Amino acid sequence: MKIIKFTAICSLSIIIVINVVMPQFTTAADESKIGYGRGGRMSGSSKSSRSDEPIKPIPINFDYDRAKVELGKKLFFEPRLSKSGWITCNSCHNLSTGGADNLPTSIGHKWFFGPINSPTVLNSKFNLAQFWDGRAKDLKEQAGGPIANPLEMGSNHELAVSVLQSIPQYVKWFNEVYASKEMYTDEKIHIDQVTDAIAAFEETLTTPNSRFDQWLNGYDKSITKSELEGYTLFKEKGCISCHNGVGVGGNSYQKFGVAKPYDKDTDTLGRYNVTNDDKDRYFFKVPLLRNIELTAPYFHDASTWDLSEAVNIMAEYQLGTTLTDGETKKIVAFLRTLTGDQPSITFPIIPPSTSTTPEPNRN
Amino acid sequence: MKIIKFTAICSLSIIIVINVVMPQFTTAADESKIGYGRGGRMSGSSKSSRSDEPIKPIPINFDYDRAKVELGKKLFFEPRLSKSGWITCNSCHNLSTGGADNLPTSIGHKWFFGPINSPTVLNSKFNLAQFWDGRAKDLKEQAGGPIANPLEMGSNHELAVSVLQSIPQYVKWFNEVYASKEMYTDEKIHIDQVTDAIAAFEETLTTPNSRFDQWLNGYDKSITKSELEGYTLFKEKGCISCHNGVGVGGNSYQKFGVAKPYDKDTDTLGRYNVTNDDKDRYFFKVPLLRNIELTAPYFHDASTWDLSEAVNIMAEYQLGTTLTDGETKKIVAFLRTLTGDQPSITFPIIPPSTSTTPEPNRN
Structure with missing residues (x-):
C-alpha cells in the first residue's frame, strides 16, 4: 500500500516536473490544423522552436478511466474471447513485440492464416480509422471484428459475452465500470461494453x-x-x-x-x-x-x-x-x-x- | 530511477518486516524430513503452532539472480523460440490463468493437440521432477522439451539458439548473465543457457x-x-x-x-x-x-x-x-x-x- 501510495506521489512529481520543466512535452498538438508537405522547415535549436515540424510528438496523457482500462487490459489478454480459449488480442498484437506479431499474416483459429498483415496496436488511436481499409471507424468498432472472424478468434459475440457473463468477477467489473455510466443499467454484459473497454485499454498504448x-x-x-x-x-x-x-x-x-x-x-x-x-x-x-x-x-x-x-x-x-x-x-x-x-x-x-x-x- | 530506488527500499522494508514480525513466514520447511500421513495433528491457534501440519506454507523468497530471471522472463514470452514465431512458453503455461492453459490438452504448432493436459508452471519448482511422468529431472531439463517438440513449439534447439544469436541485445544479455559465471566463456549462446534462464524465471513463479x-x-x-x-x-x-x-x-x-x-x-x-x-x-x-x-x-x-x-x-x-x-x-x-x-x-x-x-x- 505504501509502495502504491509513494509511486503515485512519484508519478505526480514526474507529471509536475514534465509540465513545469518541459511544457511543450505535454502539448497535445492538433495536427489537423497545421499545414504540412514537402520540406517542412527546420528552424534552429531553441527548445520551443520545433512546433511547426510536420511530425508532432506523442502527447503524454494520464487522463483516462483507470477501472475501464484495467478491465480492457484483462479482455485484451482474455483467451476465452476466442472459440478455442487460446487466442487473445495479444496473440496478433503482441505488446512484447511492438504491438504486432511479426508474421506475414496472423495465425488464427485452427491455424488459419489471415489475408493481410496485422497492423500494430501501438498508437493506433492516432489512425483516422482502423484496419488497412479503414472499415472500422474507431478502435471500439475494430475490437469486435477479430472475436467473430472465423480466421482469427473464431468465436461470435454472443458466445464471447456468455463466457464473460458466466464469471461473477467479470459481471462485477463490468457493472462497476458501466452501471454508473448509463450505458446500460442492467446486470447483463453487452458486446458494446466489451469492445468499449478493450478500446479504452488500447487508447493507452502510446x-x-x-x-x-x-x-x-x-x-x-x-x-x-x-x-x-x-x-x-x-x-x-x-x-x-x-x-x-x-x-x-x-x-x-x-x-x-x-x-x-x-x-x-x-x-x-x-x-x-x-x-x-x-x-x-x-x-x-x-x-x-x-x-x-x-x-x-x-x-x-x-x-x-x-x-x-x-x-x-x-x-x-x-x-x-x-x-x-x-x-x-x-x-x-x-x-x-x-x-x-x-x-x-x-x-x-x-x-x-x-x-x-x-x-x-x-x- | 527514484521510483526504482524507493521500491527497492520498500521491498527491503517488507522483507525485514516479514522476517522480524512473522519469522515462520519465511521458514523454508524441509518437508522431506517431516513425517506425514492421515490425520495430521491440529493443535490450537497460537501463531507458531502449525509447523507440524503435513502441508507447509510456500516460503517467500527474494533470493534470486535478478538479471538471469529477467532474461528468463523474456525467453518465457519469446515467440521466436517456436518455429512459427508465434507460440511461447506462456501459450501453454499462461500466467494470466494459473500458469496453465485451461484446455484438455495444449494446442501447438499447426494446431496439433498435445497428448496430455499441461500442468501449471506455478510452484512447479516444488515438484520432485517435471512432466506427468517425471521424465525431466528439473525445470531446466523440462524447458528444452517443448521448444523441440513437433506438437508444441515445433522448433529445434539449433534453430532456437540461432534466432537468439542473431539478435545483438540477446547476445549482450546472455553474456552479462553467463560470461562471469564460467558456464561458458565464449560469446555464443547455448541451449543450456536458454533453458537455465527460463528455469530461473519459472522458479520465481510461486x-x-x-x-x-x-x-x-x-x-x-x-x-x-x-x-x-x-x-x-x-x-x-x-x-x-x-x-x-x-x-x-x-x-x-x-x-x-x-x-x-x-x-x-x-x-x-x-x-x-x-x-x-x-x-x-x-x-x-x-x-x-x-x-x-x-x-x-x-x-x-x-x-x-x-x-x-x-x-x-x-x-x-x-x-x-x-x-x-x-x-x-x-x-x-x-x-x-x-x-x-x-x-x-x-x-x-x-x-x-x-x-x-x-x-x-x-x-
Missing part, C-alpha cells in the same frame, strides 16, 4: 518519448547528425506528404502504386472493399511509422522484412525516385529514432471459469 | 500467501469453519497421503487407480514410459493442488472440468470411498483456500529480429 520526439521537444542531442539528415531527406524526398502528424502516418488513405503500379500484390483491393468506388482500388490507410523498426514484415502484403528495402520500395512505387544507399541508410536511421517508450503492462490475472462457462472448442 | 498458508502461519480467521472442516476431511479421508508438503502434491509418483482400476484412460502409461518397469504402469507424478481452482480441466486426461467431480473421482479410484455431498463441498472449499498471490509480472519487451534472424515458418 509510445511517447522517442528520441525523435525528444528532438522535437528541443533536445538537440537526442538524435545524431546522420539521423537528422535522414529526417531532412524524409521531408525533401516527399515521404512526409503521407507520413506526418503524431502517428507519422495513419491520417490518410493513399494508393499503393502512385508513381508506378504496385505489381507484387494485385489481389488486395484495400479501400475499394469498403466504398466499392473504383477510384479507391489499391488505396490503403497509410501505416504509422512509429516503432517501425519493431514491426517487420512491412506493408499490407508483408512483401519485405527489411526496413531499407521497404524504404526503397516506397521511393520507387510512391515517389518515383531511386535513393542512393547512403540516402536509404540515413532515412532508416531516422526511422529508428521513432521508437518510443513501450507500454509497461502488468500482466493481468483473469478469473477462472465456472460450471456455467461454455467450454473452449479447439475445433 | 504463489505464497494463500488463505490456507495464512492459517498455517497462525492467522485463525483466514479460513472459515467450513474450510477448516474441509481440511480435516482432506486429512481424515487420506487425500493428504499424497497431497502434502509445500506444493500439496508433486513429491511422489502414485498409481492412478489404487483402489479401483482407472478406466477412463488406459492408453496413457505414465511413469512406465520412463522406466519401462511394469509396476510403473499408470503411475503419475501427483499434481500440485496449489491454485487448483484456477487450473481446470483436471487430471492428466482432463476428464473433468469440475473440481467437485475431481474430488469424487479421487475418492472413488484412489481411496475406495464415497464422499457425501457435504463432504465434497467442504473439501472443495478447503481446496479453494490454496489459491495464493499470483505472480506480478511486468510484460517483457523483447528486441526485434535482425537481417540475419531466421524468418518464422508457420508451416
Whole structure:
C-alpha cells in the first residue's frame, strides 16, 4: 500500500516536473490544423522552436478511466474471447513485440492464416480509422471484428459475452465500470461494453518519448547528425506528404502504386472493399511509422522484412525516385529514432471459469 | 530511477518486516524430513503452532539472480523460440490463468493437440521432477522439451539458439548473465543457457500467501469453519497421503487407480514410459493442488472440468470411498483456500529480429 501510495506521489512529481520543466512535452498538438508537405522547415535549436515540424510528438496523457482500462487490459489478454480459449488480442498484437506479431499474416483459429498483415496496436488511436481499409471507424468498432472472424478468434459475440457473463468477477467489473455510466443499467454484459473497454485499454498504448520526439521537444542531442539528415531527406524526398502528424502516418488513405503500379500484390483491393468506388482500388490507410523498426514484415502484403528495402520500395512505387544507399541508410536511421517508450503492462490475472462457462472448442 | 530506488527500499522494508514480525513466514520447511500421513495433528491457534501440519506454507523468497530471471522472463514470452514465431512458453503455461492453459490438452504448432493436459508452471519448482511422468529431472531439463517438440513449439534447439544469436541485445544479455559465471566463456549462446534462464524465471513463479498458508502461519480467521472442516476431511479421508508438503502434491509418483482400476484412460502409461518397469504402469507424478481452482480441466486426461467431480473421482479410484455431498463441498472449499498471490509480472519487451534472424515458418 505504501509502495502504491509513494509511486503515485512519484508519478505526480514526474507529471509536475514534465509540465513545469518541459511544457511543450505535454502539448497535445492538433495536427489537423497545421499545414504540412514537402520540406517542412527546420528552424534552429531553441527548445520551443520545433512546433511547426510536420511530425508532432506523442502527447503524454494520464487522463483516462483507470477501472475501464484495467478491465480492457484483462479482455485484451482474455483467451476465452476466442472459440478455442487460446487466442487473445495479444496473440496478433503482441505488446512484447511492438504491438504486432511479426508474421506475414496472423495465425488464427485452427491455424488459419489471415489475408493481410496485422497492423500494430501501438498508437493506433492516432489512425483516422482502423484496419488497412479503414472499415472500422474507431478502435471500439475494430475490437469486435477479430472475436467473430472465423480466421482469427473464431468465436461470435454472443458466445464471447456468455463466457464473460458466466464469471461473477467479470459481471462485477463490468457493472462497476458501466452501471454508473448509463450505458446500460442492467446486470447483463453487452458486446458494446466489451469492445468499449478493450478500446479504452488500447487508447493507452502510446509510445511517447522517442528520441525523435525528444528532438522535437528541443533536445538537440537526442538524435545524431546522420539521423537528422535522414529526417531532412524524409521531408525533401516527399515521404512526409503521407507520413506526418503524431502517428507519422495513419491520417490518410493513399494508393499503393502512385508513381508506378504496385505489381507484387494485385489481389488486395484495400479501400475499394469498403466504398466499392473504383477510384479507391489499391488505396490503403497509410501505416504509422512509429516503432517501425519493431514491426517487420512491412506493408499490407508483408512483401519485405527489411526496413531499407521497404524504404526503397516506397521511393520507387510512391515517389518515383531511386535513393542512393547512403540516402536509404540515413532515412532508416531516422526511422529508428521513432521508437518510443513501450507500454509497461502488468500482466493481468483473469478469473477462472465456472460450471456455467461454455467450454473452449479447439475445433 | 527514484521510483526504482524507493521500491527497492520498500521491498527491503517488507522483507525485514516479514522476517522480524512473522519469522515462520519465511521458514523454508524441509518437508522431506517431516513425517506425514492421515490425520495430521491440529493443535490450537497460537501463531507458531502449525509447523507440524503435513502441508507447509510456500516460503517467500527474494533470493534470486535478478538479471538471469529477467532474461528468463523474456525467453518465457519469446515467440521466436517456436518455429512459427508465434507460440511461447506462456501459450501453454499462461500466467494470466494459473500458469496453465485451461484446455484438455495444449494446442501447438499447426494446431496439433498435445497428448496430455499441461500442468501449471506455478510452484512447479516444488515438484520432485517435471512432466506427468517425471521424465525431466528439473525445470531446466523440462524447458528444452517443448521448444523441440513437433506438437508444441515445433522448433529445434539449433534453430532456437540461432534466432537468439542473431539478435545483438540477446547476445549482450546472455553474456552479462553467463560470461562471469564460467558456464561458458565464449560469446555464443547455448541451449543450456536458454533453458537455465527460463528455469530461473519459472522458479520465481510461486504463489505464497494463500488463505490456507495464512492459517498455517497462525492467522485463525483466514479460513472459515467450513474450510477448516474441509481440511480435516482432506486429512481424515487420506487425500493428504499424497497431497502434502509445500506444493500439496508433486513429491511422489502414485498409481492412478489404487483402489479401483482407472478406466477412463488406459492408453496413457505414465511413469512406465520412463522406466519401462511394469509396476510403473499408470503411475503419475501427483499434481500440485496449489491454485487448483484456477487450473481446470483436471487430471492428466482432463476428464473433468469440475473440481467437485475431481474430488469424487479421487475418492472413488484412489481411496475406495464415497464422499457425501457435504463432504465434497467442504473439501472443495478447503481446496479453494490454496489459491495464493499470483505472480506480478511486468510484460517483457523483447528486441526485434535482425537481417540475419531466421524468418518464422508457420508451416
